[in-house]
Amino acid sequence: MSPKDMTAKLKSATPDVSSVVSPEADGAPRDIDAFRQDLARRLHILVSNQLRCWCSCREPSCKRARACRAPQGHCSNRKPGKPVSERQSARSRAMLARALREHGERLDAERERHTGQ
DSSP states (O other): OOHHHHHHHHHHHSOOGGGTBOGGGTTOBSSHHHHHHHHHHHHHHHHHHHTTGGGGOOOHHHHHHTSOOOTTSSOTTSOOOOOOOHHHHHHHHHHHHHHHHHHHHHHHHHHHHHHOO
């Protein structure tokens, strides 16, 4: 198989985002469930590539690409995470909410500073 054929095959295995995101709606997703699934798949790929899970993966597409391709929507080689207690989960949610609120306040203050000039 030539390198050109392999590149075409890998590109065909990559999901087409244009079917999920509408170009005329300034990037707003047409189908929110498809958008969420695609985002979750991309996050799995990102984490799996950082952990280099593809090095020992049995999936042929991952071996060829030397990167996680997540053909089933998640990395088949990644170990499952530790179970999280309800207390840890609530704490993580609270930390995330606080960080988002603080970031929003900083953005509002900066926007106010720029519009006030």
